[in-house]
Amino acid sequence: MSKLLRVGLAFMLAGAVAACSATYRNHGYMPTDADIESVAVGADTRETVAEKIGQPGTAGLLTDSGWYYVQSRFKHYTYNAPEEIDRQVLAVSFDGKGQVANVERFGLEQGRVVVLERRVIESNISGVGFLRQLFGALGRIDIGDALGG
Numbered sequence: 001m002s003k004l005l006r007v008g009l010a011f012m013l014a015g016a017v018a019a020c021s022a023t024y025r026n027h028g029y030m031p032t033d034a035d036i037e038s039v040a041v042g043a044d045t046r047e048t049v050a051e052k053i054g055q056p057g058t059a060g061l062l063t064d065s066g067w068y069y070v071q072s073r074f075k076h077y078t079y080n081a082p083e084e085i086d087r088q089v090l091a092v093s094f095d096g097k098g099q100v101a102n103v104e105r106f107g108l109e110q111g112r113v114v115v116l117e118r119r120v121i122e123s124n125i126s127g128v129g130f131l132r133q134l135f136g137a138l139g140r141i142d143i144g145d146a147l148g149g
Contacts, residue, residue, distance in 0.1 A: 022077045028057055030071035030088055036103065039092065044100045049092055056092070066093040066102075 031053035038052050049067065056067035069090040074082040086108060093102040 020078065022075050024085075025074045025076060025082070026071065027074065028069070028071040029054065030069055030090060036090065036105070039100060039103055041100050041103055045098050046094060049100060066091055068092075 035053045039049055044052070046067075053069070056069050069092075071088050072084055073086040075085050076082050089106045091102065091104045091106065092100060093104075095101040
């Protein structure tokens, strides 16, 4: 075989191997652990939290009681649909005075929501319905059930 043909085959083989490897994409924003640790429960306010870890991607929709930072990681493999392989949610809840009441970080473990870290003043979790909506996008909806059939 000629040298040019061998080089061409080597490039084709390298391209085929590269096409079969997965690529990963991150969406959203999650503050670093050091930034999260700098938030003091009971002392910081919305303004100081925004200075320390940035503005949230999402806030509590009905009562504006919390800020939510969401980060997802997707795996792309050739022509298949992207698959979400990880999601983390940082929930910062505020009391009536606008001070930080709870700082909680949630993740996924085999498709189930698990608490990764929690620093709270109150025992109840505000905004659980909103967190369920954030993580609920992982499940598949059966169109027959949705239409009542």
